[in-house]
Amino acid sequence: MADGNGILVIGEMAGDEPASTTLEALAAGRSLLLSLPGEKLSVVLAGASTTAAGAIAIAHGAETAYTAESSSFADPAPEAMVAVAEEAVRLASPRIVLGSKTILGRDVMPRLAFRLGTALAQDCTAVDIDNAKHLLATRPVYGGNAVATIACVSDIAVAALRAKSVDAAQPDLSRTGEVVALTIDIASTIRVRSIERVEQTSEGIRLEDARVVVSGGRGLGGPDAFTELDKLATLLGGAVGASRAACDAGWVPSSYQVGLTGKTVTPELYIAVGISGASQHMAGCSNSRTIVAINKDTGANIFKDARFGVAGDWQKVFPAFMEHLKVLLG
Amino acid sequence: MTLKIVVTAKQVIDPETPTSAFGIDSNIVTVPANQAPVVNGFDEQAIEAALRLKEASGDAHVTVLSVGKGFALDIIKKPLAMGVDELVLLDDPAFSNTIDPTVTIAVLAAAINKIGSVDIVLAGRQASDWDNAQVPIGVAEALGWPVATVAKKVDIKDSILRVERVLPDGHEVVEADLPAVVTISNELGTPRYPNMRGIMAARRVQPVVWSAADIGLDLASLKPAFELVSLSKPQSAVETEMITGDDDEDAGRKLAQRLRDERII
Numbered sequence: 158m159a160d161g162n163g164i165l166v167i168g169e170m171a172g173d174e175p176a177s178t179t180l181e182a183l184a185a186g187r188s189l190l191l192s193l194p195g196e197k198l199s200v201v202l203a204g205a206s207t208t209a210a211g212a213i214a215i216a217h218g219a220e221t222a223y224t225a226e227s228s229s230f231a232d233p234a235p236e237a238m239v240a241v242a243e244e245a246v247r248l249a250s251p252r253i254v255l256g257s258k259t260i261l262g263r264d265v266m267p268r269l270a271f272r273l274g275t276a277l278a279q280d281c282t283a284v285d286i287d288n289a290k291h292l293l294a295t296r297p298v299y300g301g302n303a304v305a306t307i308a309c310v311s312d313i314a315v316a317a318l319r320a321k322s323v324d325a326a327q328p329d330l331s332r333t334g335e336v337v338a339l340t341i342d343i344a345s346t347i348r349v350r351s352i353e354r355v356e357q358t359s360e361g362i363r364l365e366d367a368r369v370v371v372s373g374g375r376g377l378g379g380p381d382a383f384t385e386l387d388k389l390a391t392l393l394g395g396a397v398g399a400s401r402a403a404c405d406a407g408w409v410p411s412s413y414q415v416g417l418t419g420k421t422v423t424p425e426l427y428i429a430v431g432i433s434g435a436s437q438h439m440a441g442c443s444n445s446r447t448i449v450a451i452n453k454d455t456g457a458n459i460f461k462d463a464r465f466g467v468a469g470d471w472q473k474v475f476p477a478f479m480e481h482l483k484v485l486l487g
Numbered sequence: 488m489t490l491k492i493v494v495t496a497k498q499v500i501d502p503e504t505p506t507s508a509f510g511i512d513s514n515i516v517t518v519p520a521n522q523a524p525v526v527n528g529f530d531e532q533a534i535e536a537a538l539r540l541k542e543a544s545g546d547a548h549v550t551v552l553s554v555g556k557g558f559a560l561d562i563i564k565k566p567l568a569m570g571v572d573e574l575v576l577l578d579d580p581a582f583s584n585t586i587d588p589t590v591t592i593a594v595l596a597a598a599i600n601k602i603g604s605v606d607i608v609l610a611g612r613q614a615s616d617w618d619n620a621q622v623p624i625g626v627a628e629a630l631g632w633p634v635a636t637v638a639k640k641v642d643i644k645d646s647i648l649r650v651e652r653v654l655p656d657g658h659e660v661v662e663a664d665l666p667a668v669v670t671i672s673n674e675l676g677t678p679r680y681p682n683m684r685g686i687m688a689a690r691r692v693q694p695v696v697w698s699a700a701d702i703g704l705d706l707a708s709l710k711p712a713f714e715l716v717s718l719s720k721p722q723s724a725v726e727t728e729m730i731t732g733d734d735d736e737d738a739g740r741k742l743a744q745r746l747r748d749e750r751i752i
Contacts, residue, residue, distance in 0.1 A: 276713060277588070304718070310712065351660075420655055469735035
């Protein structure tokens with residue numbers, strides 16, 4: 158075990174600022190440091206412009222911000238980010254590396270772990286330190302039917318946090334830290350060449366930003382039902398989501414998918430209609446403030462996570478629900 | 488030249504198994520014996536991707552590799568029934584510890600090296616037991632190959648790999664030189680069902696079985712990354728209020744009223 162070299166967060170950018178997931182990882186890092194007295198928290202950020210981001214990361218608890226600034230790091234390719242992360246690990250020689258299970262993190266963190274001679278503790282919902290100063294990673298497994306805690310016993314531990322598992326801290330602008338600029342030539346590292354990116358334009362509110370999400374699943378029986386869900390989403394100023402089953406059936410585009418292999422949403426209100434609540438799906442919505450479920454199967458898993466549930470035929474429950482809401486909302 | 492394709496496939500507990508059937512015994516997840524395991528769903532999609540590549544190239548050989556211990560032969564032979572050419576089971580008591588990706592990565596990389604001159608490795612984007620999404624990427628690292636993840640379309644033209652990767656709001660087209668690793672997502676489309684001829688043919692084929700010694704792997708040289716501390720049943724923190732009414736319509740109206748009363752809407 159490398160002694161006393163603290164924690165390095167593999168950061169990500171959202172525009173010119175650290176992504177919310179990176180602020181969450183910094184908060185997780187600070188709480189782990191309570192068990193590692195005298196050790197430091199650092200972060201690595203790669204982007205087109207990192208000056209503001211470095212300062213923000215320091216206000217969120219980093220003692221050192223390693224920054225790689227170049228136009229080629231705007232929305233970096235995974236291979237470029239791995240190279241940046243490796244250089245930061247070399248300089249910081251941390252005992253723990255923390256990242257996030259994001260689109261980029263999903264590609265970067267397993268590679269980084271392998272190059273550091275270990276494996277990635279993936280999709281962690283909680284992290285802790287044991288008496289031997291090993292990282293303890295807790296995560297749902299088997300579709301949420303079990304929770305595993307693993308001790309990372311390599312010389313260096315690498316973990317990726319599930320988004321919104323840890324609350325970001327309030328920034329403390331009085332904190333000071335050092336910014337270390339990294340110079341990295343990535344040209345030789347890129348072997349997967351990005352040819353084009355095709356954005357699917359969607360109208361209305363982004364699913365990830367919506368205050369209300371109305372989601373439909375296999376129980377809806379067909380694509381037409383989503384027209385009804387759309388009406389409620391419009392009424393409540395929200396967005397429509399779907400389970401993987403509904404997307405795979407071709408009822409709605411895959412960009413609607415909420416779940417482990419789709420989007421993670423955290424609305425104030427998540428209304429699940431005809432969704433059984435397999436943990437594959439719940440992984441994408443379980444941090445919603447209030448979950449409401451309508452499902453004909455009284456034993457459906459979704460009712461375990463729902464604050465309010467109606468066990469009934471959605472074709473009868475849902476229109477009456479919507480009509481009465483209209484009355485209530487005047 | 489024959490295009491040599493390897494697909495990695497894992498036998499897993501059927502993710503559709505009802506929650507009530509899951510148990511935990513001595514830090515191992517159990518299901519009753521009548522709950523048959525399945526080939527991991529994303530891996531079936533990787534097999535589908537391989538068969539499409541084979542059909543497009545006209546001259547390809549598809550080998551499926553599976554790491555584990557205690558295979559259910561009728562289940563794990565499904566790829567043969569779907570139309571792959573060969574099934575190799577990496578079956579050794581030392582491979583049974585699947586919580587540490589380090590072991591699985593080393594086993595698969597050694598097996599791919601033993602097969603030799605492989606052009607492309609296809610794998611499901613993640614397995615439905617631990618959802619690590621890690622082994623295929625690790626295999627690419629171990630082999631020193633590029634990797635493209637979460638693909639919905641895979642083509643090879645003039646030895647250049649072209650992949651459409653799924654993004655949250657669209658897709659990205661990437662290219663790489665072969666050999667390479669590609670992980671496959673469900674957006675590729677439904678895997679083909681084995682037809683009767685495939686099922687009959689698969690019955691006559693026995694899988695090749697390799698042990699750690701067969702692939703020249705000294706597992707003692709691998710440093711473990713993880714130790715399992717505990718495995719437990721999840722606790723639900725939510726108290727559910729089930730809303731009933733005179734009929735379904737009435738329950739729907741009462742739900743609206745409750746949400747209004749609680750100032751949720």
